[in-house]
Amino acid sequence: MAEITYRDALNQALAEEMERDESVFLLGEEVAEYDGAYKVSKGLLERFGDKRVVDTPISELGFTGLGVGAAMVGLRPVVEFMTFNFAFLAIDQLINSAAKMGSMSGGQVTAPMVLRGPSGAALQLGSQHSQACEAWYLHAPGLKVVTPGTPADAKGLLKTAIRDNDPVVFMESELLYNLKGEVPDGEEFLIPLGVADLKREGGDVSIITHGQMIHVALRAADQLAKKGLEADVLDLRSLRPLDVESILESVAKTNRAVCLEEGWSYGGVGAQVTSVLMEEAFDDLDAPVLRVTQADVPMPYNKRLEAWTKPNVARLVEACEKVCYV
Amino acid sequence: MTEGGSVSELSKKTRKNSLDKEKMIELLKRMLLYRRFEEKAGESYAIGKIGGFCHLHIGQEAVAAGCIAPLRKEDYVIGTYREHTQALAKGVAPEAVMAELYGKAPGTSGGLGGSMHIFGSDVGFMGGHGIVGGQLALALGIAWGIHYRGGDQVCVCFLGDAAVNQGAFHESLNMAAIWNLPVIYAVENNAYGMGTKFSRVSETEMSQKSASHGVPARIIDGQDVVSTYIDFTEIVEEVRQGAGPQFVDVQCYRFKGHSMSDPVSGTYRSKKEVEDKTENADPITTLADQMFDSALLTPEELKEMDMEAREIVRKAEAFAESAPEPDTKSLYDNVYSEINPNGRLFFDGRVI
Numbered sequence: 001m002a003e004i005t006y007r008d009a010l011n012q013a014l015a016e017e018m019e020r021d022e023s024v025f026l027l028g029e030e031v032a033e034y035d036g037a038y039k040v041s042k043g044l045l046e047r048f049g050d051k052r053v054v055d056t057p058i059s060e061l062g063f064t065g066l067g068v069g070a071a072m073v074g075l076r077p078v079v080e081f082m083t084f085n086f087a088f089l090a091i092d093q094l095i096n097s098a099a100k101m102g103s104m105s106g107g108q109v110t111a112p113m114v115l116r117g118p119s120g121a122a123l124q125l126g127s128q129h130s131q132a133c134e135a136w137y138l139h140a141p142g143l144k145v146v147t148p149g150t151p152a153d154a155k156g157l158l159k160t161a162i163r164d165n166d167p168v169v170f171m172e173s174e175l176l177y178n179l180k181g182e183v184p185d186g187e188e189f190l191i192p193l194g195v196a197d198l199k200r201e202g203g204d205v206s207i208i209t210h211g212q213m214i215h216v217a218l219r220a221a222d223q224l225a226k227k228g229l230e231a232d233v234l235d236l237r238s239l240r241p242l243d244v245e246s247i248l249e250s251v252a253k254t255n256r257a258v259c260l261e262e263g264w265s266y267g268g269v270g271a272q273v274t275s276v277l278m279e280e281a282f283d284d285l286d287a288p289v290l291r292v293t294q295a296d297v298p299m300p301y302n303k304r305l306e307a308w309t310k311p312n313v314a315r316l317v318e319a320c321e322k323v324c325y326v
Numbered sequence: 327m328t329e330g331g332s333v334s335e336l337s338k339k340t341r342k343n344s345l346d347k348e349k350m351i352e353l354l355k356r357m358l359l360y361r362r363f364e365e366k367a368g369e370s371y372a373i374g375k376i377g378g379f380c381h382l383h384i385g386q387e388a389v390a391a392g393c394i395a396p397l398r399k400e401d402y403v404i405g406t407y408r409e410h411t412q413a414l415a416k417g418v419a420p421e422a423v424m425a426e427l428y429g430k431a432p433g434t435s436g437g438l439g440g441s442m443h444i445f446g447s448d449v450g451f452m453g454g455h456g457i458v459g460g461q462l463a464l465a466l467g468i469a470w471g472i473h474y475r476g477g478d479q480v481c482v483c484f485l486g487d488a489a490v491n492q493g494a495f496h497e498s499l500n501m502a503a504i505w506n507l508p509v510i511y512a513v514e515n516n517a518y519g520m521g522t523k524f525s526r527v528s529e530t531e532m533s534q535k536s537a538s539h540g541v542p543a544r545i546i547d548g549q550d551v552v553s554t555y556i557d558f559t560e561i562v563e564e565v566r567q568g569a570g571p572q573f574v575d576v577q578c579y580r581f582k583g584h585s586m587s588d589p590v591s592g593t594y595r596s597k598k599e600v601e602d603k604t605e606n607a608d609p610i611t612t613l614a615d616q617m618f619d620s621a622l623l624t625p626e627e628l629k630e631m632d633m634e635a636r637e638i639v640r641k642a643e644a645f646a647e648s649a650p651e652p653d654t655k656s657l658y659d660n661v662y663s664e665i666n667p668n669g670r671l672f673f674d675g676r677v678i
Contacts, residue, residue, distance in 0.1 A: 062497025069467020194669020
């Protein structure tokens with residue numbers, strides 16, 4: 001097992017899957033000659049050539065549609081968004097084309113593809129370049145949504161997403177690209193979609209989270225431990241399919257849950273998880289489920305205010321203590 | 327009536343001016359089928375057998391026949407929500423299209439697609455798409471797929487005149503041009519985007535729209551099926567041989583309203599204009615008259631062909647009428663093509 005960065009883990013996943021399957025190709029802005037805006041595609045142009053690693057114009061709607069159309073005739077495109085902030089220009093193709101293709105064609109045509117790039121808050125980039133975007137895509141049946149938070153998860157989940165037969169929205173994080181971690185060797189290292197990972201085990205409260213927020217959760221769990229509270233940190237990893245079983249299992253044990261996410265609260269991931277808990281774990285709960293989210297405002301530029309709007313360790317610790325009535 | 331860019335210059339030298347009798351009869355039969363099919367769809371809509379939006383192609387049959395007849399089975403066609411006859415033209419069975427309009431199980435999408443989403447992937451008909459301009463980017467990807475595999479197919483993408491004002495039009499033409507993709511963007515230019523005359527929403531002429539992307543443009547008389555067929559045959563062959571993307575202004579006229587819910591004439595176009603076009607520019611009577619004049623067709627033969635078309639449509643309608651409703655369970659069958667063994671994809675709590 002080697003220790004590599006989240007960025008290199010993604011790069012390995014792409015290279016291995018492109019090597020394995022000739023129908024896989026990568027397209028997006030700056031992915032080829034520039035080696036990727038975040039260097040995720042470094043070296044791939046040289047290795048696979050310009051038909052399989054394709055620099056596009058800045059035309060998100062157009063090149064996303066290109067990906068869907070290519071998938072409709074049997075290719076397996078990996079569409080890179082420089083960030084998911086720019087994917088809003090392509091959301092018609094994601095929702096109206098990719099997500100609905102199978103259903104509206106009666107299963108005649110499908111769109112097996114991966115739409116990937118960084119999502120989530122960065123540092124002082126202001127409102128248009130710093131936001132968590134997963135909730136927009138979770139809403140649409142037909143899409144799968146995956147949010148790896150570690151190098152190993154990044155590699156194993158991207159490989160699985162490329163092999164999946166449906167459109168998978170794969171959300172990385174700018175703040176994680178340099179994160180190092182152990183990644184198992186082997187080209188068949190695959191992590192199935194829909195399987196959450198208990199990143200830390202405790203018995204007192206369940207922190208249910210995903211993506212880069214798992215690191216906030218783990219730090220909060222350390223602080224809670226010092227105060228005598230042991231937290232389960234459940235990393236959902238994939239948001240659709242959602243590992244409901246693991247959520248219920250954790251809450252059956254702890255009887256208390258806090259949902260932590262980077263996005264806004266209204267209609268967010270935590271809202272859905274909370275709903276599942278109300279419907280299916282009501283009798284297990286000893287306290288109302290709480291959510292820790294981004295403040296319901298566009299991301300501000302000012303450093304102090306930016307920090308205030310983000311979900312953080314202190315807010316999470318406070319919420320965990322509240323559901324434990326401490 | 328061919329004019330315009332560089333491709334047309336080439337075509338003037340090689341262009342045939344007529345077709346043999348057999349081909350003309352084939353085109354006539356095709357157009358009669360499309361006309362009768364759409365008339366039946368209109369009737370069925372009026373009595374509530376077909377619901378939702380229903381955009382008829384009546385008046386524009388020469389476009390479906392003339393642009394699609396030159397294609398091979400393995401070529402691709404992708405279109406808009408005014409696509410019933412284009413699906414028929416590419417080889418989708420009339421029964422399956424009508425059953426889809428009726429929302430029935432043996433319909434092309436099992437009754438879940440409807441009028442705007444007819445598909446026939448086995449014959450290269452890649453769908454009716456409902457968001458103006460969206461299919462242009464999909465066509466780009468289909469053409470990319472051909473290019474990627476080194477095939478010699480072409481992709482014909484139909485769009486309405488109003489779609490050239492969408493960003494998707496410019497993004498798609500630009501990328502098609504830089505990668506020299508085998509796609510033909512065929513504008514069914516019926517002069518009105520719903521109720522808005524093209525000249526009110528565009529400062530430039532249709533034939534200028536592709537110029538900034540370096541995509542050659544050509545104007546075709548889409549009410550004349552012979553000329554449409556001849557021109558399109560040539561364009562398709564050029565693209566097959568590597569000429570790259572083409573932009574074709576297929577000038578045509580819609581005899582009915584934008585959809586079944588809209589008036590045929592009124593605030594945006596006069597009754598007189600529609601009557602004039604219906605009387606003088608009907609693609610079916612235009613071809614039949616040409617053939618009468620050249621003694622290639624008799625009125626009796628025309629009547630017989632028409633009866634054949636009506637019979638095909640009658641059978642399609644009877645099939646659709648008696649076809650079963652889709653199962654409720656089928657709703658969930660193709661939302662995902664792969665249900666992962668782990669995790670949950672549906673959260674509605676519905677039990678079937």
